[in-house]
Amino acid sequence: MFTIGDFASLGRVSVRMLRHYDSIGLLPPAAVDPHSGYRYYTADQLGRLNRVIALKDLGLTLAQVRAILDDAVDLVELRGMLRLRRAQLEAQLAADTARLSSVEARLHMIETEGRMTSQDVVIKKIPPIRVAELSEVARSYDGADIGPVLTPLYPELFRRLETAGVNPAGPALAWYDRAEDGDGVVVHAGVGIEEGLAAAGDVAVVELPAITAATTIHHGSMDTADRSLQVLARWIEENDWRPDGYARELYVKYWPEEADKGVTELQLPVRRV
Numbered sequence: 001m002f003t004i005g006d007f008a009s010l011g012r013v014s015v016r017m018l019r020h021y022d023s024i025g026l027l028p029p030a031a032v033d034p035h036s037g038y039r040y041y042t043a044d045q046l047g048r049l050n051r052v053i054a055l056k057d058l059g060l061t062l063a064q065v066r067a068i069l070d071d072a073v074d075l076v077e078l079r080g081m082l083r084l085r086r087a088q089l090e091a092q093l094a095a096d097t098a099r100l101s102s103v104e105a106r107l108h109m110i111e112t113e114g115r116m117t118s119q120d121v122v123i124k125k126i127p128p129i130r131v132a133e134l135s136e137v138a139r140s141y142d143g144a145d146i147g148p149v150l151t152p153l154y155p156e157l158f159r160r161l162e163t164a165g166v167n168p169a170g171p172a173l174a175w176y177d178r179a180e181d182g183d184g185v186v187v188h189a190g191v192g193i194e195e196g197l198a199a200a201g202d203v204a205v206v207e208l209p210a211i212t213a214a215t216t217i218h219h220g221s222m223d224t225a226d227r228s229l230q231v232l233a234r235w236i237e238e239n240d241w242r243p244d245g246y247a248r249e250l251y252v253k254y255w256p257e258e259a260d261k262g263v264t265e266l267q268l269p270v271r272r273v
Contacts, residue, residue, distance in 0.1 A: 002043070021052065048069065052069070133204050134156060137186055149187050166200040217263060225264070243270055245268075251264055
């Protein structure tokens with residue numbers, strides 16, 4: 001048997017934690033010296049300790065952990081619970097990583113205020129375009145919310161078009177609308193297709209209307225697109241135009257694995273003041 005100190009080291013927990021688990025009946029020692037009161041544990045008890053820690057990491061209270069263990073959760077069930085928790089943590093990590101990128105982009109914008117680049121802004125008449133598209137709703141227009149929703153839509157869109165035997169007729173693009181209930185933003189992932197094509201398998205076919213847009217070329221990852229949008233905003237304000245909706249994004253060159261090499265034309269609908 002092991003002393004409480006040795007058992008704590010083997011289980012990578014504190015002695016104080018083991019004493020607490022003993023006091024609530026969650027993990028009593030295998031034996032207690034009647035004279036000294038010293039607690040002793042066996043190697044077999046490491047299995048229960050590992051289950052206690054694993055279940056606690058799932059977010060369960062110690063009372064819930066005790067109820068589950070006393071009801072003899074088997075290894076298969078425990079493995080399933082841990083895999084679910086792992087998936088939840090991975091999703092949270094991905095969301096936090098995206099939000100960190102968004103924070104860094106906005107921090108850079110703040111740090112470069114007053115010394116923005118002189119990107120060329122051009123007013124263009126964008127003609128109507130027929131596109132095949134898939135859409136989902138994002139929580140907000142913030143890059144950290146848009147990216148995880150938009151990015152997976154393109155592989156699925158191209159997969160469905162290939163299945164339907166429809167060939168894209170232009171670069172991919174994205175555009176946005178306010179959700180009808182006002183809660184979030186509708187994210188559209190599209191690609192141009194042949195004029196007159198009324199259907200493209202199990203994806204929607206729509207015609208985007210002609211717009212007058214203030215345009216600029218954004219180089220690099222879309223995580224930093226807010227910088228270019230700020231250039232557009234300043235140019236619009238200084239030249240007596242007014243924005244008329246969300247910007248379209250035309251992906252002139254884009255590789256998901258090399259996002260920093262991307263070339264995107266931002267097309268912000270505008271009208272005269």
